[in-house]
Amino acid sequence: MLSVSKSTKAIIEGNKIDVDNTLFYVIESYTEFKLEHMMGYDALIIDAQDNFFTRHILKKLRSSFNHEYYLKPIFLLNPRETNDPIVKGLNDGIIFSLDQVTELTNKVKQLFFNSTQISYNTPLTFEAQVVKKVFDYMFTRDIKSLTPMVDMNSSVGFSWPEISVNFEAHEDAQVLEILDYAEREGYVWPDFEERVYLCNNCYNGYLMYREVCPHCNSSHISSQDLVHHFPCAYVGPIADFKNTIDNTLSCPKCHKNLRHIGVDYDKPSVINHCNSCDKSFQDFYIKAKCLSCSNDVEVQYLISKNIYKYKLTKKGRAVAVSGMMNAAEVVEEIQGTIALDTYKIMLHYQIERMRNNKSLKSFIMIMNLENIFELYNKIGNKAYRKLLEDIVMLVRENITPSDYISIESQSTMHLCLNDVEPYHVDYMVRTITHKLKKTIADNFNNFELVMRIEQQQLQSSTSADKQIIALSKILFE
Ligand SMILES: [Zn+2]
Ligand SMILES: [Zn+2]
Ligand SMILES: [Zn+2]
Known part of the structure; x- marks a missing residue:
């Protein structure tokens, strides 16, 4: 290209x-x-x-x-x-x-x-x-x-x-x-993707984790193994078993030398000692000090936050090209149109009518104004609503009062034309296309509107939803 x-x-x-x-x-x-x-x-x-x-x-x-x-x-x-x-x-x-x-x-x-x-x-x-x-x-x-x-x-x-x-x-x-x-x-x-933990005071994620004394919060702790001597059942910190001369361990209670871990003794757990308050304890607390605000908090009170990779949805992708205006807001303000949900219900009733009366013919139509956003951008936020209203009015003038119009987005409109013959629908499509292009060109500096219309006869054998989706596919794919 x-x-x-x-x-x-x-x-x-x-x-x-x-x-x-x-x-x-x-x-x-x-x-x-x-x-x-x-x-x-x-x-x-x-x-x-x-x-x-x-x-x-x-x-x-x-x-x-x-x-x-x-x-x-x-x-x-x-x-x-x-x-x-x-x-x-x-x-x-x-x-x-x-x-x-x-x-x-x-x-x-x-x-x-x-x-x-x-x-x-x-x-x-x-x-x-x-x-x-x-x-x-x-x-x-x-x-x-x-x-x-x-x-x-x-x-x-x-x-x-x-x-x-x-x-x-x-x-x-x-x-x-x-x-x-x-x-x-x-x-x-x-x-x-990941989970992070943040300071519960300032949401900072840079934290210093320490094991602290449960009595005085000091991190000045030393730990040593507890030793259990099987023959005499004595339990005490490993320091009690040591001597100043060599590496052999001997029991302070029965004075026998310890031989093999698992055979005559074991180390059932660890004992911690706080060098600050001199207390001994089994379990310490884990605290996180925030490097930003100095808040010192027990880890269970940190704020956990999931980190995600965010995929753009269809709605998100549309934001770039069509702005953030919600179609529902537009519809409320534009006379002669109904919301898409209502439109689908009306089609459903129309299908019911057709089932009872085989001679009834309806057509559904989707009209897409492909480059209308270029024009919306030129004329600005306020004027574009008025333009959309004028477009709806022009379409309305060229169909019959019993037909429905629904606006899906600022560039896409759905129509249901009731009790018409195929040749008449073709004529309407040509007229609307011609008039719309001409009006836009006349009013906006020869702006060349690119528009596409797809239509098909409403079937009584399939749901309205399915027929709208099928028609959208033809138009947009
Ligand atoms: Zn012993
Ligand atoms: Zn302490
Ligand atoms: Zn903080």
């Missing part, structure tokens, strides 16, 4: 490289960097000799809320070996010499093309804004899941680079909250 001519040549001028009108900018290590200067370039190449600098630039771009920056194609030149999730996870490719720049143009064009598919309506809440930009990034890069990476810079020990880049190291609790939100909304599906 996208091709590059074989005779591509790179024209290099200072830090700018022009390959067939694809403009690259090379960011050299430790040179001054201004985000705004990157606006005019199609892609960036970071001289990645220094991980700290590379991380800094990647973070600056990917954490921006302006899609010009967070979706920018970024390549690394000669990167150093690193485990940094941001450096590793948020670049678009690696080159080892600027001679390879010509090989990057296809990728840059593909990323640009992908970014034109995205809806740039800004959601209202902060959580939704973060999720939206993360999903945009994933959509353009064809990333299907949010994978946790072990990360020293994260206070919980893991980060999900696409999300974590938007937060500072001490804000990891917020990263987890965003993931919870995305899961609650059904955008992602969790897959267990």
Whole structure:
């Protein structure tokens, strides 16, 4: 689909490289960097000799809320070996010499093309804004899941680079909250990966585990084996059996030498002694001291948290291209339409009627406005509802009052046309297609609407659900 001519040549001028009108900018290590200067370039190449600098630039771009920056194609030149999730996870490719720049143009064009598919309506809440930009990034890069990476810079020990880049190291609790939100909304599906334990005061995961005295909490403990001498039944700490001259053990009670463990003696357990309060005890406590807030807590009271790999659901994938608007909200506001659930019930009744009266004919139809999001993005959040209303009205004017319309999403509409003949349906499809394309072109600067309609006669032998799914398959696959 996208091709590059074989005779591509790179024209290099200072830090700018022009390959067939694809403009690259090379960011050299430790040179001054201004985000705004990157606006005019199609892609960036970071001289990645220094991980700290590379991380800094990647973070600056990917954490921006302006899609010009967070979706920018970024390549690394000669990167150093690193485990940094941001450096590793948020670049678009690696080159080892600027001679390879010509090989990057296809990728840059593909990323640009992908970014034109995205809806740039800004959601209202902060959580939704973060999720939206993360999903945009994933959509353009064809990333299907949010994978946790072990990360020293994260206070919980893991980060999900696409999300974590938007937060500072001490804000990891917020990263987890965003993931919870995305899961609650059904955008992602969790897959267990690991369990971590966090401070119950500050949610930090860097903890110092110690065995402490149950009486005074000191970790200044020494342990020694308990010895049980079988012949005389004496039990005592191993120190009582030792002498200062050699390694032989002899019983303090009966004065016999101990010979073979398991034969004449054994070590039934361990005895601990606190050097701080001088008490002896069998079981110590295990405490975890938080390296961030110094809170010292018994491990049973730590907060355990599952770390998941999150797979994008169908709903999640749709967020990038269609925004976060809930179709149900749209339907409530648009007159002359019914919710999809109601639509299915109506079809069910229609099928019942057809079973009793064989002469009845109904058609179901799905209409998809393939590139309508480009238009929604242009006209903005508020105007698009009005546009959708106008589209529904136009469709409504060209069908009969007894037909049903249901909106599945901002680009997909279901129709059921009742008591009609096939030739009449064909005529309706042609009329609606023609009028819709013309109205849109006339009102929006010759915008060329790409739309597809599939229809088929409603069968009385199969359920409405199955027929809708089958028709969707024809349209979308
Ligand atoms: Zn003994
Ligand atoms: Zn003690
Ligand atoms: Zn803490």
